[in-house]
Amino acid sequence: MSQATLRIQKMSAHAGSIPGEDTQRLPTVAKLIDTTTCIGCKACEVACMEWNDLPFGKTVFDNSYQTMPDTRWNYWNLILFNEHERENGDMMLLMRKHQCMHCAEPGCLEACPADGAIVQYTNGVVDFQQDHCIGCGYCITGCPFNVPKLNSVTKRVYKCTLCTDRISEGLEPACIKSCPTGCLHFGTKEDMLQLAGERATQLRDHFGYDKAGVYDPPGVGGTGVIYVLHDASKPELYGGLPSNPSIPLAVKFWKKPLKWLGNLAIVGGLVGLFVHYLRFGPKPREDQDTTGVQP
């Protein structure tokens, strides 16, 4: 639901200007997830459900520690587990807290056809407005991270709100609050990037993770959730995190060239037919017979 204290800088399928565009200067916020200090305790999963008052559903056991295979419309925060064998034969349990990435250039918002159903606040948070949602599922197609989930009964999509109701009041998101190891941080994007960079350097210099790095994919303009990974060259190992995500080409093509081509063709066609009528008019009346047959 929309937060009155936060103004909107991007809005889905909105004709005309955005009401809150350039009226407020807020620092872009970000969540930092340090996968190297995550212990997979799932406190963040519980905190997310508690704060957002999400109903409990059945969990699915699939021979792993993971709560269920994928997030659900009412389960926005899920730690993905991967038992990974390193090159030297050591086993590693890779754990990544998966939720909406709050892209700077959100594919969901780009794909959405409903006016104001997806908004991006001036602090960078991408939020679904269920009261404007029409349930088409185009956001599912637009998202490169497989985040939006449709409630098949109410026909509305849901996802992590980055606890907009908390952060607009100066609190950190519920998941951050609950993390016992301090692997989750929240602050301005600038601060989080610096913190993440320092941690990655530490991992490279002192812990032998030569490829440690920060995940802040430029293909979607950077994200509001950034990761520190032991091996930033293979983000796929962390529950299929895409190495170079971007808004799907099909969605870009559909929303830009195809749309303009289509609009041009429709308007051009209407004008063309009208001009044809002005120039040539209708075909002769039936009684103006030139064929020699009586009408």
Add this chain to the structure above:
Amino acid sequence: MTHLEQMVPHGHVLRYTFRERLNHWVAAGSYLYLMLTGLAFWSPWLFWIAAIFGGGPVSRMLHPWVGLIFTGAVTYMFGMWHKQMRFTEVDRQWWKSLHYYITNEDDKMPPAGRYNAGQKLLFWSFFFGALVLFLSGLVLWFTDYLPWSLRWLRYIAVILHPAAALVTIGNFMIHVYMGVFAERGAFGSVIRGDVSMAFAKRYHPGWYEEIVGTDTQK
């Protein structure tokens, strides 16, 4: 149907049977709804159209069901007309003379049969358009049931669905223009079923010959 049965009083001839007319209007009505709600989802500047049809969620919910009606109507139409819609040698010449048709010099056109080449093109574009719209529409209807590994189906569908719709919209505009504004007598024929003999001879000489050629009551 024998030739005699096609004759109706006052020098008129039956062009479309009740079955054909009803089918046409089921297809037309459902298509109109699909096009308008589809345009609402196509452009933010047209989203207000959805409000006319009960709002965005209602339009999104009904659009696929009406799509099934349209698909059914087009399938029935295919069964009824596809044999008459085969392109012939006359049609090839008809295309070459298209400029005469556009400038309303119909007497210089090759003799079209019951359907001229343009009408046949309309039929086939709607048939294949409906096929593509139906298949891509199924993907968009059940988009949330598709697993992440099959997401490429969604990518194809979001391109094909509007692209096919645009092709049908182009044909639809010309079809309505011809039937309602340009060709007097055409609109009445798909409501009441009959056209004048003059209409038949002017626009469909081949068909006219077929009807009266062997008929003693011409």
